[in-house]
Amino acid sequence: MLAAFGLAMSFTQASAADLGGNCCADLEERIAELEATTARKGNRKVSLTISGWVNEAVFLWDDGTERNAYVGTNALEQSRFRFVGEAQIMPGYSAGYTLEIGAQGDPSNKWDQLGPSSSSANALVVRKSNWWLKSKDYGKVTVGLEGTATYHLLDDADGANTRNVSDAQAAAVYQGNFFLRSGVAGVxxxxxSDVLRGVDNGTEGQNGRRNIVRYDSPTIAGFVLTASWGEDDQAGVSLTYKGKWGDFNILAKGGWEKSTDENLTGCAPFSSGGAGDAQDCEWFGGAATVMHVPTGLYVYGGAGQTIDHGVQLISASAEDTSTMWFIQGGIEQKWTPLGKTTIFGEYRHDDVGSRTNKAFGAGLDAGYVHNGDMNFWAAGLVQNIDAAAMDLYVMYRHADGDLTNSVNVTADLDAFDMVITGARIQF
Structure with missing residues (x-):
């Protein structure tokens, strides 16, 4: 018995030694492979989170004269990746950073009737680059490239799953670079984008990402106050509310901002004669979503206005105010195991003001764009696939309107129609 036991132990130890040697060699090789392919942090004090999405789509369009189909990056919410770091300073206090890079294959907001290709294709764009300090009790201060107080003011009040597919600025973004069509000479x-106003993406009432100092208050009774300043000079404030009243989810935003920055695109006086240094523009807006949770029925709507004080320095008769309002309604329910389905319809109306450096007409009929009425409506469906963090979407969009120049010549615009279908997948 003792001999048999000793023989068994000897065999087991030999086998374990062989197995252990092979196992460790394989394990060391696997560890080396993982170290060579895994993203690293610069230090162990600051956390690192990588996220983003890819958003590509097919666009079929018809401007009344020509029709075509393009494929590329959906510029309403372009593909991107984001690095966010955070470190705790002491209980209740932290510091961090955000670095967000936009990635565009063939960006849809650069397309026109001449073709989908542009100099912006296959490019990376710095969207955000900032550091911040945050207190649980006192709020957050951010310094660097970040959204201003009215950044996505109307868009981020969209409480349905249309936020990244068809928000307040969708009408201006999807067709902004396409040429107008009309029977009037020059149009x-x-x-x-030459006639839609607003300092960011042709949408009144909101701003973009700028180099700023920004403060966000802690949440108090569902409210967050935001204030920002920067970019020689822009300053603004906004208020966000998020809460639940009985069976209704409420999301609302409102704000105001002013700019005297001579290089801020989309804000006049659009002069090549020196008056361009007299930039003076302000805007305000508000929007909200009310959703009935049991049924999924919702309404999302809002309005914005831009007052361009500079255009009247060039022409006293120029119209300095542009306004926009919109409304979207629909239903959002989980009818299938895949995820929520959102069915929506929307309408947007723009009463545009003057662009004194944009003319149409010929001879005695020549004059700058004085004002106009633009109409947009759309309908579509978004299907969330929860297991893949993915949204599939399809929608139909229509636009028409008219423009009047400074010598009272009116041009009726040909309708512009577009069908868009694509997907956004997050990581």
């Missing part, structure tokens, strides 16, 4: 040289 065909203008683009939709």
């Amino acid at each position: 065909n040289a203008l683009r939709w």
Whole structure:
């Protein structure tokens, strides 16, 4: 018995030694492979979170004269990746950073009737680059490239799953770079973005990402106050509310901002004669979503206004105010195991003001764009696939309107129609 036991132990130890040697060699090789392919942090004190999404789509369009189909990056919410770091300073206090890079294959907001290709294709764009200090009790201060107080003011009040597919600025973004079509001479040289106003993406009432100092208060009774300043000079404030009243989810935002920055795009006086240094523009807006949770029925709507004090320095008769309002309604329910389905319809109306450096007409009919009425409506469906963090979408969009120049010549615009279908997948 003792001999048999000793023989068994000897065999087991030998086998374990062989197995252990092979196992450790394989394990060391696997560890080396993982170290060579794994993202690293610069230090162990600051956390690192990597996230983002890819958003690509097919766009079929018809401007009344020509029709075509393009494929590329959906510029309403372009593909991107984001690095966010955070470190605790002491209980209740932390510091961190945000670095967000936009990635565009063939960006849809650069397309026109001449073709989908542009100099912006296959490029990376710095969207955000900032550091911040945060207190649980006192709020957050951010310094660097970040959204201002009215950044996405109307868009971020969208409480349905249309936020990244068809928000407040969708009408201006999807067709902004396409040329207008009309029977009046000169109009065909203008683009939709030449007449749609607003300092960011042709949408009144909101701003973009700028180099700023920003403060966000802690949440108090569902409210967050935001204030920002920067970019020689822009300053603004906004208020956000998020809460639940009985069976209703409420999301609302409102704010105001002013700019005297001569290089801020989208804000006049648009002069090549020196008056361009007299930039003076302000805007305000508000929007909200009310959703009935049991049924999924919701309404999302809002309005914005831009007052361009500079255009009247060039022409006393110029219209300095542009306004926009919109409304979207629909239903959002989980009818299938895949995820929530959102069915929606929307309407947007723009009463645009003057662009004194944009003319149409010929001879005695020549004059700058004085004002106009633009109409947009859309309908679509978004299907969330929860297991893949993915949204599939399809929608139909229509636009029409008219423009009047400074010598009272009115041009009726040909309708512009577009069908968009694509997907956004997050990581």
